Amino acid sequence: MSISRHVKQMMQESSWIRKMFEQGILLKKQHGQDKVFDFSLGNPIMEPPPEFVRALEKVVHDTTTGMHRYMPNAGYMTTRAVVAERLAAETGLPFTAHHVLMSCGAGGGLNVILKTLLDPGDEVAIFEPYFPEYPFYVSNASGTTVVVPTTENFELDLEALDRRITARTKVVLYNSPNNPTGVVYSEESLRELGALLDRKQRELGRSIYLISDDPYKRIVYGGARVLPVFDFYRNGIEVYSHSKDLGLAGERIGFVAVHPEADDLDDVVAGMTLSNRILGFINAPAMMQHVLREIADVTVDIDAYERKRDLLYGALVDMGYEVVAPGGAFYLFPKTLLEDDVEFVNQLQQRLVLTVPGRGFGRPGHMRISYCVDDATIEKALPIFEQVAREFVSA
Amino acid sequence: MSISRHVKQMMQESSWIRKMFEQGILLKKQHGQDKVFDFSLGNPIMEPPPEFVRALEKVVHDTTTGMHRYMPNAGYMTTRAVVAERLAAETGLPFTAHHVLMSCGAGGGLNVILKTLLDPGDEVAIFEPYFPEYPFYVSNASGTTVVVPTTENFELDLEALDRRITARTKVVLYNSPNNPTGVVYSEESLRELGALLDRKQRELGRSIYLISDDPYKRIVYGGARVLPVFDFYRNGIEVYSHSKDLGLAGERIGFVAVHPEADDLDDVVAGMTLSNRILGFINAPAMMQHVLREIADVTVDIDAYERKRDLLYGALVDMGYEVVAPGGAFYLFPKTLLEDDVEFVNQLQQRLVLTVPGRGFGRPGHMRISYCVDDATIEKALPIFEQVAREFVSA
Numbered sequence: 194m195s196i197s198r199h200v201k202q203m204m205q206e207s208s209w210i211r212k213m214f215e216q217g218i219l220l221k222k223q224h225g226q227d228k229v230f231d232f233s234l235g236n237p238i239m240e241p242p243p244e245f246v247r248a249l250e251k252v253v254h255d256t257t258t259g260m261h262r263y264m265p266n267a268g269y270m271t272t273r274a275v276v277a278e279r280l281a282a283e284t285g286l287p288f289t290a291h292h293v294l295m296s297c298g299a300g301g302g303l304n305v306i307l308k309t310l311l312d313p314g315d316e317v318a319i320f321e322p323y324f325p326e327y328p329f330y331v332s333n334a335s336g337t338t339v340v341v342p343t344t345e346n347f348e349l350d351l352e353a354l355d356r357r358i359t360a361r362t363k364v365v366l367y368n369s370p371n372n373p374t375g376v377v378y379s380e381e382s383l384r385e386l387g388a389l390l391d392r393k394q395r396e397l398g399r400s401i402y403l404i405s406d407d408p409y410k411r412i413v414y415g416g417a418r419v420l421p422v423f424d425f426y427r428n429g430i431e432v433y434s435h436s437k438d439l440g441l442a443g444e445r446i447g448f449v450a451v452h453p454e455a456d457d458l459d460d461v462v463a464g465m466t467l468s469n470r471i472l473g474f475i476n477a478p479a480m481m482q483h484v485l486r487e488i489a490d491v492t493v494d495i496d497a498y499e500r501k502r503d504l505l506y507g508a509l510v511d512m513g514y515e516v517v518a519p520g521g522a523f524y525l526f527p528k529t530l531l532e533d534d535v536e537f538v539n540q541l542q543q544r545l546v547l548t549v550p551g552r553g554f555g556r557p558g559h560m561r562i563s564y565c566v567d568d569a570t571i572e573k574a575l576p577i578f579e580q581v582a583r584e585f586v587s588a
Numbered sequence: 589m590s591i592s593r594h595v596k597q598m599m600q601e602s603s604w605i606r607k608m609f610e611q612g613i614l615l616k617k618q619h620g621q622d623k624v625f626d627f628s629l630g631n632p633i634m635e636p637p638p639e640f641v642r643a644l645e646k647v648v649h650d651t652t653t654g655m656h657r658y659m660p661n662a663g664y665m666t667t668r669a670v671v672a673e674r675l676a677a678e679t680g681l682p683f684t685a686h687h688v689l690m691s692c693g694a695g696g697g698l699n700v701i702l703k704t705l706l707d708p709g710d711e712v713a714i715f716e717p718y719f720p721e722y723p724f725y726v727s728n729a730s731g732t733t734v735v736v737p738t739t740e741n742f743e744l745d746l747e748a749l750d751r752r753i754t755a756r757t758k759v760v761l762y763n764s765p766n767n768p769t770g771v772v773y774s775e776e777s778l779r780e781l782g783a784l785l786d787r788k789q790r791e792l793g794r795s796i797y798l799i800s801d802d803p804y805k806r807i808v809y810g811g812a813r814v815l816p817v818f819d820f821y822r823n824g825i826e827v828y829s830h831s832k833d834l835g836l837a838g839e840r841i842g843f844v845a846v847h848p849e850a851d852d853l854d855d856v857v858a859g860m861t862l863s864n865r866i867l868g869f870i871n872a873p874a875m876m877q878h879v880l881r882e883i884a885d886v887t888v889d890i891d892a893y894e895r896k897r898d899l900l901y902g903a904l905v906d907m908g909y910e911v912v913a914p915g916g917a918f919y920l921f922p923k924t925l926l927e928d929d930v931e932f933v934n935q936l937q938q939r940l941v942l943t944v945p946g947r948g949f950g951r952p953g954h955m956r957i958s959y960c961v962d963d964a965t966i967e968k969a970l971p972i973f974e975q976v977a978r979e980f981v982s983a
Contacts, residue, residue, distance in 0.1 A: 301869065335730075445869070
């Protein structure tokens with residue numbers, strides 16, 4: 194074998210997902226793109242808002258020299274200052290550009306902060322069901338992933354976390370609104386999480402960083418607010434992406450922000466700046482950093498996502514699916530009507546509806562339905578969800 | 589200590605470079621930006637060519653939906669096909685989109701291919717003097733760097749390479765035109781390199797991949813042509829970046845191409861596609877991939893770099909500096925006039941000329957002069973180089 198054994202193993206372990214994905218492509222070829230209803234991807238269909246296009250035009254016609262060159266390894270000071278100003282307004286904390294590093298989306302930001310913090314064997318606790326890339330990111334940085342269960346409704350189970358924190362725990366990583374469940378953790382449970390980690394830090398005599406993976410922070414419904422990690426934990430780190438809130442998933446723009454009073458702040462910031470460079474990102478794309486200075490407060494139409502949620506969630510519940518009501522993001526994570534989630538997802542696929550089995554997220558017996566799709570896709574798929582429900586609920 | 593011990597150690601080891609860099613910033617503040625002559629950075633000052641701006645305008649006003657979304661993890665098929673077509677024309681080999689992966693510049697591309705190929709302890713041979721990030725990239729992928737000397741004129745020393753290839757050698761990595769020397773390896777020595785590796789593969793019964801880090805491939809002088817790695821080695825891989833040839837260092841666009849007949853081709857390609865995603869790049873920025881389809885054949889004005897080289901190289905030789913004549917890139921790597929290169933670079937810095945000591949590239953007793961600067965900087969710095977030469981050549 195010529196390639197890395199580890200990479201080969203990862204490829205084999207995820208081969209069933211690839212087969213499912215390829216089967217979906219095949220179905221689209223056989224039946225036509227518009228006859229297959231694809232709820233399997235987290236690729237937002239909302240186009241970037243008009244403010245983005247205007248800001249981009251401005252950048253393209255800006256004749257200042259050096260707009261496309263290398264910048265400082267943490268990103269443009271001016272862009273970092275805009276992000277910091279916004280974080281300061283949100284939290285009341287004295288954020289400055291020093292506390293912010295621009296990154297190639299949240300995926301890039303997570304790799305950078307994990308590389309900066311972890312030594313081989315250091316443990317990173319994540320909550321199941323989880324975004325399937327987390328264990329890969331942890332492994333890239335030579336860390337060990339520790340999976341912590343959540344409750345049946347996907348709320349934090351702090352007793353379970355308590356039992357899994359060890360002298361090797363360096364990072365706890367969470368994601369709210371959550372992919373794949375859409376659940377927004379309550380303010381109360383987050384404050385308890387902060388108190389638990391404070392106690393553990395004292396007991397163990399070492400720093401535990403709490404990373405909030407926040408790409409869906411602004412995609413919340415019913416006027417809810419996501420409590421920033423900085424509001425309840427001093428060793429808090431936010432990793433953000435504009436993939437979802439500005440519809441820029443392909444343009445790779447996000448940031449990492451560190452609490453102004455975090456332990457070893459200067460080392461964390463200097464370490465991230467080094468890691469950003471040596472991991473090969475160097476930095477987030479220059480043009481997107483220029484654009485972001487102009488539109489840091491803009492988002493796509495969140496109401497449209499809320500309407501899609503209402504449409505799909507309400508209908509699935511009426512049909513007899515057990516679904517936890519999601520407070521944000523654009524995912525539903527219902528129980529499958531067969532215990533074997535892969536088999537159930539296959540049944541849907543045979544009827545041209547594509548979803549992802551829960552076991553891909555560490556929670557079998559469920560499936561992820563991603564509703565960042567157009568309304569017509571939802572409307573046309575509903576009768577199929579219903580037909581399958583009638584077949585298997587009665588079974 | 590809170591951050592990774594390894595990252596902390598890397599920070600400490602490179603702290604003298606940072607201090608030197610900070611000293612340069614301080615000097616610019618004290619004396620004024622235009623009184624300090626900075627030859628220390630590889631940040632091209634050429635603005636992107638007008639074709640870039642026109643292509644970008646077209647992309648900005650393109651109303652096709654989905655232009656900024658996630659794309660397939662290896663990049664847009666259409667962009668990969670354009671790159672492949674060009675490689676096929678260059679080499680006569682049957683390149684298709686399948687053999688090409690779009691990457692966040694060469695730094696991203698190198699991290700992706702090393703992650704794909706290396707198991708812990710696998711060795712990567714590099715030639716000294718070398719780009720200082722190479723050992724970091726190798727270490728990111730859990731590999732071990734083996735440094736191979738070159739001749740006094742920075743030509744490949746194949747006997748030295750022969751002695752350093754072991755049963756753990758997985759990759760040999762070279763860079764021509766070279767950073768920091770500007771040397772372009774001759775066709776003859778590259779063909780001998782290919783023959784040596786072919787023999788080693790047979791002897792050791794395993795694949796050795798030869799990676800050509802090619803960001804300067806199109807910045808060559810006197811009508812010279814850089815022999816593509818594909819012309820002389822079947823397990824050849826090219827890593828390319830448009831940072832230099834299009835002046836887009838900040839926009840993070842490049843690619844990795846694998847020889848159509850390389851060992852385990854499909855695994856290499858699938859592994860890179862996975863690595864691109866899980867390392868957090870996901871992909872090269874979407875807009876740059878759209879732009880690249882339009883301007884794959886365009887470069888900045890190479891003649892301007894050649895004029896700068898002629899101006900600076902000629903003058904330094906006249907002053908008594910020992911310099912190997914560079915055939916490409918925008919670097920000179922003269923011997924320092926004191927054995928202690930750091931001390932000599934400090935002497936220049938005190939006279940407001942900034943360069944980088946050779947030991948940063950694994951070759952003490954030299955300094956790197958980067959001439960991707962405007963002509964005025966070169967002209968004003970020449971008397972200072974001369975004054976220092978008079979002082980230390982006679983000493």
